[in-house]
Amino acid sequence: MNLQTLSIVLLVISYAQAFHYIKLVQYVDDHQEEYVEALRDWVAIESDSSNIQKRPELHRMMEMVAQKLRLMGGTVELVDIGEQELPDGQTITLPKVVTAQFGSDPSKHTVCVYGHVDVQPAKLEDGWATDPYNLTDISGNMYGRGTSDNKAPVLAWIHAVKAYQALSMVLPVNVKFLIEGMEETGSNGLDAMILAQRDTFLSDVDYIIISDCGWLSRRPALTYGTRGNCYFFAEVEGPKQDLHSGVYGGAVIEPMTDLIGILDTLISPSGRILIPGIQEAVAPLSDEEWKMYQDIEFDVNHFKNKTGVNHLMYNNKVDLLAHRWRYPTVSIHGIMGAFSDPGTKTVIPAKVTAKFSIRQVPDMDPATVKKQVTHYLHSVFAKRKSPNKLKVTMVIGAKPWLADTQHPLYEAGKAAIKRVFNMEPDLIREGGTIPIARTFQDVTGKSIIMMPIGGFDDGMHSQNEKMSRYNYIEGTKLFIAYLNEVAQITKTSG
Amino acid sequence: MNLQTLSIVLLVISYAQAFHYIKLVQYVDDHQEEYVEALRDWVAIESDSSNIQKRPELHRMMEMVAQKLRLMGGTVELVDIGEQELPDGQTITLPKVVTAQFGSDPSKHTVCVYGHVDVQPAKLEDGWATDPYNLTDISGNMYGRGTSDNKAPVLAWIHAVKAYQALSMVLPVNVKFLIEGMEETGSNGLDAMILAQRDTFLSDVDYIIISDCGWLSRRPALTYGTRGNCYFFAEVEGPKQDLHSGVYGGAVIEPMTDLIGILDTLISPSGRILIPGIQEAVAPLSDEEWKMYQDIEFDVNHFKNKTGVNHLMYNNKVDLLAHRWRYPTVSIHGIMGAFSDPGTKTVIPAKVTAKFSIRQVPDMDPATVKKQVTHYLHSVFAKRKSPNKLKVTMVIGAKPWLADTQHPLYEAGKAAIKRVFNMEPDLIREGGTIPIARTFQDVTGKSIIMMPIGGFDDGMHSQNEKMSRYNYIEGTKLFIAYLNEVAQITKTSG
Structure with missing residues (x-):
């Protein structure tokens, strides 16, 4: 094939992809209500992992996740990760971890999406404006415990895969899921499970994707570090x-x-x-870091108002971000x-x-x-x-976790965000800790990307947690686009 | 009547009293088991005033006290003292205050015994060796929540009056009771009730007696101050x-x-x-105070061992007592x-x-x-x-409360202790606060004595609270003797 032919072939592939993307986007838009209902069903389950009284709910939650993935034809397992020891010496069964696989084409990349479906505690009397377990849409914001952290992002990933399936499109990469139910209380049992499955479930995973975080502003973001x-x-x-x-x-x-x-x-x-x-x-803070922070879209005043304090520890963007990250x-x-x-x-x-x-x-x-x-x-x-x-x-x-923002995984992320939102993402860090990122990295040696779809004002862990319909739906499109972009990464750069 | 005749009359009265006392003591000794059973019945009621879930138990407790006093023929009232406001703004009915009167001879002194029948919280899992609401006798110590603080002392006062009645002896003084059920949480409503009844129930009261405290050692004590x-x-x-x-x-x-x-x-x-x-x-600490503290029976080492600390703030008796009192x-x-x-x-x-x-x-x-x-x-x-x-x-x-230890009320106390225990009491203070003493003093202007029968190691407010059978029974005799001694106080010295 000469150069001209190759160009034409690539052009056709490119058009074909573009076409696919438009059809997928259309599909997502057409199925918004179904996605919202799916989120409503999940939010209704009080899967509070810190409250052992709610453990049956948590088990039910894991079973629901597994069932949803089974109905999509995935290879699904509910992995027993043992028991949790309580302070009084008694033990209680840990919620099983759901693993699932869609596609096993060895010529393709394999991504593993990590997420969790347990939630922080929430009671109406804590100061919620709505019943925390009854998804309530107010002006396009869907309020409910666990919406943003992390049920909607997990569902968005599932819906992304489902959209390909519904349109009979072949997934551009093999997609695995690893969904746990103890994240909010320290991911008990997960480290051991990851270690145990390093040479089985995780052996062919090229990249790990985590969407258990949020943007910093209205601008989409990619997260490259956690404390x-x-x-x-x-x-x-x-x-x-x-x-x-x-x-x-x-x-x-x-x-x-x-x-x-x-x-x-x-x-x-x-x-x-x-x-x-x-x-x-x-x-020490490098000049590049300073420059990077300076370019990030972040409204110090909005942040201050959100916390409700009279003044913050630092009133300029760079110092404030640096001290949080x-x-x-x-x-x-x-x-x-x-x-x-x-x-x-x-x-x-x-x-x-x-x-x-x-x-x-x-x-x-x-x-x-x-x-x-x-x-x-x-x-x-x-x-x-x-x-x-x-x-x-x-x-x-x-330990803290830090990724290389020049890595192809991040370049693919930038491209996907460009496609869906038509803008460059902010490259941000999390002040919080997602210990499992570091574990994945240490155990598998594979690269990790954090791709949030949560809004900057979602109130994870707080009263009145929400996920906007916009972030939920556009986030689903982002994941669809991202699978496509990851497929473009040359096989050697993993 | 000439001097000789008077001497003989006084001698006869004195013998008569001595005789009465021996009969009363015999009666108390003969009825020990009945007294223990009465304490068992009271301890079985979880009259925890700090736990609103237990409020029905507390109401039941007050009713039991009233019923016991009614059966003895007293003029008994259950005084409504209103409601308690809870932190969430709701209200709950306060336990009624029991008032009772035995005798109304205007030629006699009238004492009012104050006590309470509510208790501190207690759960077996807090570290109790026995069920805190099941009176358990181990080697002469009766373990149970509220035994020493303050159910046994209240019962001892009731039994003292009952002994006179049972032997058809006329009470040497008029005896009133004022028993509340909110002491452990701040005596809500009691101040107002005392103020309201100043010119009615409290109008003819000459002396107020409080037995809501403990000895300092194995030596009986009279308490003349609280912080x-x-x-x-x-x-x-x-x-x-x-x-x-x-x-x-x-x-x-x-x-x-x-x-x-x-x-x-x-x-x-x-x-x-x-x-x-x-x-x-x-x-400043006066020389007399120093001397008084120096003479008090108090084992610093025992006190240290009881707390379980490596060393106390002060290792000499006077400094230690002074800093507690x-x-x-x-x-x-x-x-x-x-x-x-x-x-x-x-x-x-x-x-x-x-x-x-x-x-x-x-x-x-x-x-x-x-x-x-x-x-x-x-x-x-x-x-x-x-x-x-x-x-x-x-x-x-x-405010703190301080009494004059030379007051006839205290002299009567010393005499009663001399009679029952054949020794001089320690004159002690309490590091704790019994606010009602100060209220009684300020409202009625009458003198107050604190006459403890609790042991120095009773563990009030702690796990494994107890009252020894010895203190309970001898304490009952002390109260009997004290009523006699108070009767000897000349009417003008009140």
């Missing part, structure tokens, strides 16, 4: 049981006073981390064992445990952070000469 | 809702950091109060609104409220303390230049 998280328990123990503050106040050094004292040495009033060695380990932070989440109910109990708590976490960034290392924090708190505590005992434990040590 | 309590809420509010620490950590000054920061300025590591003006207001202390009880459950939630709490209290002593004044604390916390907070808002509220401002 890690080192979660600490600092326990101060004194008397052998809780004491009456009238009877014992003035006689004992109270554990709560000690705990407050050491917690107060973690962070300066302006938010600077005071633990020696932490800030020093952080990779690529600098560490310490957050003190709360204290267990002290009096936290309404009312006026006069107790001297005998054992109090502070929960705080440090978001990890390159080039911090969780093992080092563990040593730094433990050593620092013990040294601060020693100076108090307290009769009480301090125990510091790191209960989570999740 | 007051100023209970504060310090609320720091920032974002309009809880935020995800990954997404927002590094962008906002977290309310929890601010709260920890200001709490850490309240107390030094060694327990010194850092709020300006507090320590300065405290009455007549110096102020600050205790930080806990933080509401933060994450206090097991697990690893990554939340930035939007609004956190610390609960802390300062035990008041002479010559501190709650109104002044309120100003001092509020001003100090706001000035410390201002230095942080935080965008968050601080609100400081004093929700309880209970």
Whole structure:
């Protein structure tokens, strides 16, 4: 075939693809209501993984996912990942992980879409304007727990595959699904499962796609980094049981006073981390990064208004984004064992445990952070000469994740976004942690892309979580386009 | 009647009394099992005033008290004291207050015994060795929630009156009862009721007797002082809702950091109060006080072992007692609104409220303390230049109470203890607060005595609360003897 013939062939392929895309888009637009109803069905299930009372709902949720994928003709498995140990020593069955496969053409790339269908807790009385488990459309926003995080994105991926099938189009890549039900409480059992299936289900996977995040503005985004998280328990123990503050106040050094004292040495009033060695380990902000951040579409004022604070820690875009994405932070989440109910109990708590976490960034290392924090708190505590005992434990040590935005996977993402939204995406990072990304990367050695379709104001983990109909439907088109783009990546660049 | 005749008459009266006492003691000893069963019946009722789910039990408890007193022929009333407002704005009926009267001879003194039959919360899983609502006798100790605090003392007073009745002996004084069911949660409604009944039920009361406390050692005690309590809420509010620490950590000054920061300025590591003006207001320790404390029977080591701490704030008796009784202390009880459950939630709490209290002593004044604390916390907070808002509220401002140990009421107490236990009592104070004592004093202008029968190791408010059979039975005899002694007080010295 000479060069001219080749050009014509490529042109025909290109037209054929363009044609396919238009038909697929039309199909998606025609089936919007069906997609919304599918989301309604899923939102109605209170698949709260943190509440063991809801575990039957969670099992039902996983079964529904599996059934949906089975009806599409996929090779579906419900993978038993064992049991969860509860704080009281009892065990409870973990929700099975759903794996599915569509297509197994060895000449094609194979992508694996990771998602989750468990949700954060939600109660109407938490401040929801609508029943969190009854999908409610208000002006094009579909409110409900788990809409954006992560049920709608999972459904969008399923619908993307289904659209190809419905139009009898061959999938441009083989598509696998790996859908779990414990993401919101730490993906219990998933690490082991990924490790166990490295040479089976995951063996032929070229790329992993995660859509468990959101845009930064109204501009579509690709996410290339997440912070890690080192979660600490600092326990101060004194008397052998809780004491009456009238009877014992003035006689004992109270554990709560000690705990407050050491917690107060973690962070300066302006938010600077005071633990020696932490800030020093952080990779310096490069000029390219500065430039990249500067170009990102992000409305500082809108962000400020959304949080409702009087002023943010930084009032310029670059500093603010940098401190959310690529600098560490310490957050003190709360204290267990002290009096936290309404009312006026006069107790001297005998054992109090502070929960705080440090978001990890390159080039911090969780093992080092563990040593730094433990050593620092013990040294601060020693100076108090307290009769009480301090125990510091790191209960989570999740590394940060960072991708190369020049990788073909990201180039394909940019092209897909260009096609659907006719604009360049923002390249963004997540301040939060998606530990499974790092696990996938470490275990499979394969590249990962995070392709969000959630809106910047979806309120994941908050009251009134929503997914806009626009993001849901256009997101489905994006996934369709992306499968096409991934197919164009030359087989060697995986 | 000449002097000789008078002597003989007095001697006969004295013998007659002695005889009566022996018969009464015999009666008490003969009815021990009946008293224990009565305590068992009362302990079986989960009259937890802090748990609104248990309110029906509490109503039932008050009705049982009333019925017991009615069956003894008393003039009994169940006084409606209105409703309690719950944090969510709903209301719930308060347990009625039981008043009763036995005897109304205007030539006699009238005492009013105050007590309560509500209890602190208790669950087996809190660390109880026995079911807290099933009275369990182990080696002469009767374990159960509310035994010592305050059901057994209330029953002992009732049995004291009943013993006189059973032996057809005329009560040496008129005895009134005022038994409430909200003591453990702040005696809601009682202040108003006392004020309302000042000129009716309380009008002819000469002395008020409270047995809602305990001994300091195995030596019987009379209590002549309590500390007051100023209970504060310090609320720091920032974002309009809880935020995800990954997404927002590094962008906002977290309310929890601010709260920890200001709490850490309240107390030094060694327990010194850092709020300006507090320590300065405290009455200096007099030589007599020092001497009095020095003479008190109190085992510092036993006290230390009981708390389970490695070392106490003070290791000599006088300092330790002084700091529990007549110096102020600050205790930080806990933080509401933060994450206090097991697990690893990554939340930035939007609004956190610390609960802390300062035990008041002479010559501190709650109104002044309120100003001092509020001003100090706001000035410390201002230095942080935080965008968050601080609100400081004093929700309880209970004054300390102090009695004259030379008062005839206390002399009568010493005599009664001498008669029953054949020893001098320790004159002690309570580190805790019994606000109603101060209210009684302020409203009625009458003298109050605190006459404990609880053991020094009864574990009020703790797991495994108990009352020893010895203290219960001998305590009943003490109350019998005390009624006799009070009758000897000349009518003018009230």
